[in-house]
Amino acid sequence: MFRSNDATEFTRRGMIRTIGLGLSLAALPSFMNPEMNHISKNALDHGEKILPVEEAELIEMQKFIEDCLLANKEANPQEAVKEVLKKGISNPDLMLKAIGPPTEAGLKIFLRSKELTIFAASWTPQMNLIPHNHLMWAYIGIYTGREDNILWEKRKNGLEASDVRCLFAGDVATLNTNAIHSVTNPLPRFTGGLHIYGGDFFATERSQWDPETLTEEPSNGEVIKDIFRKANEQMRRVKQID
Ligand SMILES: [Fe+2]
Secondary structure (H helix, E strand, O other), X not given: OOOOOOOEEEEEOOOOOOOOOOOOOOOOOOOOOHHHOOOOHHHHXXXXXXXXXXXXXXXXXXXXHHHHHHHOOOOOHHXXXXXXXXXXXXXXXXXXXXXXXXXXXXXXXXXXXXXXXXXXXXXXXXXXXXXXXXXXXXXXXXXXXXXXXXXXXXXXXXXEEEEEEEEEOOEEEEEOOOOEEEEEXXXXXXXXXXXXXXXXXXXXXXXXXXXXXOOEEEEOHHHHHHHHHHHHHHHHHHHHHO
């Protein structure tokens, strides 16, 4: 159901890793003092900040984040972080239980730092994300629903679709630094994925491409937030019609 090329790699794993999480979404820049949580100083010596913890039972998710932070300091951080995510997403039902079922489009942010960003992203039924880049390596691990990716490449005459990937619960996708993709949730229900980026996702000025003309436009965290806001508005309109 999935293939790999230079830009993207997908894997499915059978291992189980227990995750217990439910950290606060809150406003993007609102982070708690690292001194106030259970992440070890060793994992936080690069100034990483963890979002507020709502329940004491979240220590397992904190362990997951700590594992990601430590992996990101290894000789090959991209591969090491991928292994942590593969283990974490290998039981999607546990991950779904830990994160909580998605109820609207949005990002549940667990970690933001210069080196690493970790969040859960929820797509409303049949939501689309136009072509965009990240300008940093990225992983997507699906824990509920399905996410179809079109991979794009810059060619002489502009952007061209180069490949398609269908991700199901338990799949992990790798997007390299130069990857450009657009995303569709083809299902009549929510899709949820855990995303890890090798940098500060929200502080990076990036590009997106108009879905009809494929004209390149600037994008950033605010633009992404607006896309989610509109998806939620559309979902509410559909519910009213129904
Ligand atoms: Fe993306």
